[in-house]
Amino acid sequence: MLGDREKIMATELYNKLIELIIVQAEELNEGLKIQIDVAAGENAALFGEGGVLKSIELVNLIVAVEQAVEDEFNVFLTLADEKAMSQKKSPFRTIGALAAYIEKRMQEES
Amino acid sequence: MTTSFGNDGITSHNSAPVTLITGTSRGIGRFLANHYLEQGHKVIGCSRKPADWIHPNYEHHIADVAQESDVKQVLKAVRTNHGRLDNLINNAGIAAMNHFLLTPTSVVEKVFNTNVVGTFLFCRESARLMKKNNFGRIVNFSTVAVPLKLEGEAVYAASKAAVICLTQVAAREFAEFGITVNAVGPTPIKTDLIAGVSEEKIEALLNRQAIPRFGTFEDVANVIDFFLKKESSFITGQVVMLGGV
Numbered sequence: 001m002l003g004d005r006e007k008i009m010a011t012e013l014y015n016k017l018i019e020l021i022i023v024q025a026e027e028l029n030e031g032l033k034i035q036i037d038v039a040a041g042e043n044a045a046l047f048g049e050g051g052v053l054k055s056i057e058l059v060n061l062i063v064a065v066e067q068a069v070e071d072e073f074n075v076f077l078t079l080a081d082e083k084a085m086s087q088k089k090s091p092f093r094t095i096g097a098l099a100a101y102i103e104k105r106m107q108e109e110s
Numbered sequence: 111m112t113t114s115f116g117n118d119g120i121t122s123h124n125s126a127p128v129t130l131i132t133g134t135s136r137g138i139g140r141f142l143a144n145h146y147l148e149q150g151h152k153v154i155g156c157s158r159k160p161a162d163w164i165h166p167n168y169e170h171h172i173a174d175v176a177q178e179s180d181v182k183q184v185l186k187a188v189r190t191n192h193g194r195l196d197n198l199i200n201n202a203g204i205a206a207m208n209h210f211l212l213t214p215t216s217v218v219e220k221v222f223n224t225n226v227v228g229t230f231l232f233c234r235e236s237a238r239l240m241k242k243n244n245f246g247r248i249v250n251f252s253t254v255a256v257p258l259k260l261e262g263e264a265v266y267a268a269s270k271a272a273v274i275c276l277t278q279v280a281a282r283e284f285a286e287f288g289i290t291v292n293a294v295g296p297t298p299i300k301t302d303l304i305a306g307v308s309e310e311k312i313e314a315l316l317n318r319q320a321i322p323r324f325g326t327f328e329d330v331a332n333v334i335d336f337f338l339k340k341e342s343s344f345i346t347g348q349v350v351m352l353g354g355v
């Protein structure tokens with residue numbers, strides 16, 4: 001039972017994170033020639049294969065997302081650490097992958 | 111929300127510059143805090159122990175510059191209370207005098223954590239906030255002990271050499287955000303920091319300067335004033351050593 005409840009809560013968090021990342025992506029898009037396809041929601045490609053961001057643009061997005069997470073949830077995350085870099089699949093490939101990664105990290109922190 | 115200052119690299123002059131200075135409870139940092147308060151800045155300072163002075167435009171935080179969570183809390187307060195940051199002066203630092211052969215590892219760790227990790231953390235967290243306005247000025251603290259290769263100061267000088275390297279690389283990485291990063295290298299100045307160093311040692315050191323006298327707080331402030339000027343937008347990655355060293 002508890003397992004299910006946890007899952008529902010996690011899903012809520014995931015959706016919240018998707019929203020949060022989209023807000024930041026929209027802001028970043030204003031300055032981008034090739035923009036993040038925010039309409040694609042969690043499937044929007046960010047960085048790496050099929051991604052639209054240059055590395056400095058990814059840096060800007062990560063900084064903005066970290067700050068938004070800090071404001072919203074009062075947790076300090078450093079997303080681009082060895083843990084992220086050592087993932088088989090990059091957590092920065094899509095908005096969904098990033099949200100799932102942040103969710104996982106937040107659960108580890110708490 | 112923050113007011114917009116445009117992307118022209120000029121801070122708004124309809125509101126006072128926001129200046130963060132580390133190590134403001136005494137010594138050079140305390141002088142600098144008052145110096146910029148006198149110029150109408152809003153000043154945020156920190157140290158591990160409380161400051162025994164107050165000013166209506168000054169806000170003090172108890173923070174250890176080597177602790178990531180402390181640094182993040184300070185920057186969070188700056189963001190919440192002021193919405194922006196114009197200037198960062200990474201003044202907090204500690205020294206250690208000892209023969210190389212007698213220096214404990216714990217001293218090496220303490221000195222590097224305060225001088226290098228502390229400077230790194232404040233640069234990183236501050237630049238994140240500064241980049242929002244596409245403007246920022248960062249001034250780090252080195253020392254003449256680096257070029258003079260002073261005996262007995264291997265660890266201190268090495269940590270301050272690292273600060274120079276951080277400054278120069280950060281200058282390149284932060285340039286696109288309108289943030290300049292420079293460093294000042296003071297000569298001996300009469301503060302607690304050098305209270306334990308013998309008179310002969312200091313005398314010998316002063317004699318290696320082109321201008322053999324003690325430095326003053328004003329000498330340091332003068333260099334920082336120059337780095338902070340809005341006209342200094344083309345000055346970055348530079349290290350100014352005092353006294354002609």
Ligand SMILES: NC(=O)c1ccc[n+]([C@@H]2O[C@H](COP(=O)([O-])OP(=O)(O)OC[C@H]3O[C@@H](n4cnc5c(N)ncnc54)[C@H](OP(=O)(O)O)[C@@H]3O)[C@@H](O)[C@H]2O)c1
Binds near residue numbers: 139157158175254
């Ligand atoms: N005085 C000189 O001759 C000289 C020469 C060359 C360079 N410098 C450089 O100038 C800077 C200032 O030196 P100073 O002479 O003014 O030294 P000071 O009189 O010893 O003051 C140091 C200040 O830094 C704070 N501080 C030290 N460690 C800290 C930490 N871990 N976290 C937060 N605050 C910390 C101290 O407060 P708490 O102890 O309460 O934390 C104090 O406010 C240093 O970077 C130093 O290396 C000084």
